[in-house]
Structures are given as C-alpha cells and as structure tokens.
Amino acid sequence: MPKKKRRKFSSEFKAKIGLQAIQGFNTIGVIASENNLHPTQVAKWKKELQDRLPEIFETPGRSPDDRDELIEDLYGKIGKLTVELEWLQKKAKALGL
Numbered sequence: 001m002p003k004k005k006r007r008k009f010s011s012e013f014k015a016k017i018g019l020q021a022i023q024g025f026n027t028i029g030v031i032a033s034e035n036n037l038h039p040t041q042v043a044k045w046k047k048e049l050q051d052r053l054p055e056i057f058e059t060p061g062r063s064p065d066d067r068d069e070l071i072e073d074l075y076g077k078i079g080k081l082t083v084e085l086e087w088l089q090k091k092a093k094a095l096g097l
Helices: 011-023 028-034 039-056 064-095
Strands: none
Touching: 011 028, 011 039, 028 039
C-alpha cells in the first residue's frame, strides 16, 4: 500500500484559515470540514496567529546585538576602504597623476 504524501499549505492559506478561526463566524470544526483539514490543525494555526500578532505592531528596530554587529561590520569596511584609498593615492603620486 503506497504511503500518503504530506500536504503542504502556503502561508497565505494558513493565515486565511487562522483568521477565519479567530473571527469566530464558524466553529473550528466547520472551518476544518469546509477546507478538508483536521480541527486540530485549524486550532494550531489559530493559536500561532494569535501568538504572533503582537510582532506586527512592534517598532521596526534592530536589537542591540544586531546594532553592535552592524557597527562592527561598518567600521571594518571603513578601515578596508581607507587602506585602499591610501594605497591608490600613493600609486597615483608615483605615476605622476
């Protein structure tokens, strides 16, 4: 007997089903049967959507660790470019440009 392949759902579909469950116009069982899903799956998507909703309204900033990494990376690039500029200036003087 061949094995059933797992179905994969798009994030848009999961969001749509989770939103329907949050709105509460239909029960989780009705939503599941209309979309050929298991009620547990619908409840899981609903809970995940509810848990992650506050992230949408967070200020779009970097965490302090991300900022430190970015600053360190930028200082490294500045140093590299400064060395390259000095080298090019020396070569230009040597060539009489």
